[in-house]
Amino acid sequence: xxxxxxxxxxxxxxxxxxxxxxxxxxxxxxxxxxxxxxxxxxxxxxxxxxxxxxxxxxxxxxxxxxxxxxxxxxxxxxxxxxxxxxxxxxxxxxxxxxxxxxxxxxxxxxxxxxxxxxxxxxxxxxxxxxxxxxxxxxxxxxxxxxxxxxxxxxxxxxxxxxxxxxxxxxxxxxxxxxxxxxxxxxxxxxxxxxxxxxxxxxxxx
Numbered sequence: 001x002x003x004x005x006x007x008x009x010x011x012x013x014x015x016x017x018x019x020x021x022x023x024x025x026x027x028x029x030x031x032x033x034x035x036x037x038x039x040x041x042x043x044x045x046x047x048x049x050x051x052x053x054x055x056x057x058x059x060x061x062x063x064x065x066x067x068x069x070x071x072x073x074x075x076x077x078x079x080x081x082x083x084x085x086x087x088x089x090x091x092x093x094x095x096x097x098x099x100x101x102x103x104x105x106x107x108x109x110x111x112x113x114x115x116x117x118x119x120x121x122x123x124x125x126x127x128x129x130x131x132x133x134x135x136x137x138x139x140x141x142x143x144x145x146x147x148x149x150x151x152x153x154x155x156x157x158x159x160x161x162x163x164x165x166x167x168x169x170x171x172x173x174x175x176x177x178x179x180x181x182x183x184x185x186x187x188x189x190x191x192x193x194x195x196x197x198x199x200x201x202x203x204x205x
Contacts, residue, residue, distance in 0.1 A: 003059045008094045011053045017106035018053035022071040030064040059085040074104035098164040125169045126155045126179045140202040154182040160191040
């Protein structure tokens with residue numbers, strides 16, 4: 001972030017439905033979201049306001065470091081971002097974040113299909129930790145995860161909740177391990193590590 005520049009976070013669920021924000025908590029001495037601080041200082045928490053799935057943040061100090069805690073309607077765990085200003089040349093102007101799960105207030109979806117989608121038998125093999133024949137291991141940095149490519153698709157096995165991009169298939173075990181499938185290779189994923197969104201970088205074997 002940079003002082004004088006606005007950064008926007010847009011929340012959606014797995015299916016792309018807007019997921020409205022319930023509250024935003026941040027240090028009003030350092031950052032402002034336009035509704036939590038009310039012109040004051042110190043810690044601020046926004047309450048009920050007009051329904052929106054967008055949080056807009058701006059820095060008050062050219063060199064600041066802190067975090068923002070965002071609660072979404074119907075989601076028991078908060079989404080936490082680390083905020084820094086004056087570091088590096090990059091700035092996050094707009095971030096589209098897909099949260100795993102379905103917004104409880106989203107309208108029901110009616111899906112018409114001629115036949116049931118084919119079950120991917122390889123998902124069970126990856127979940128068991130035994131990659132099927134023909135799969136190629138990839139390297140994943142940034143968190144505890146392992147991955148493979150098979151027939152052009154990417155499979156990621158991890159205990160971390162994957163936030164984005166949206167996956168096409170997922171299977172999980174009682175032990176908390178899950179396998180996520182993407183129809184093609186993606187260079188990075190956004191996962192929740194101890195409640196903090198963290199990038200997982202994926203490279204070839």
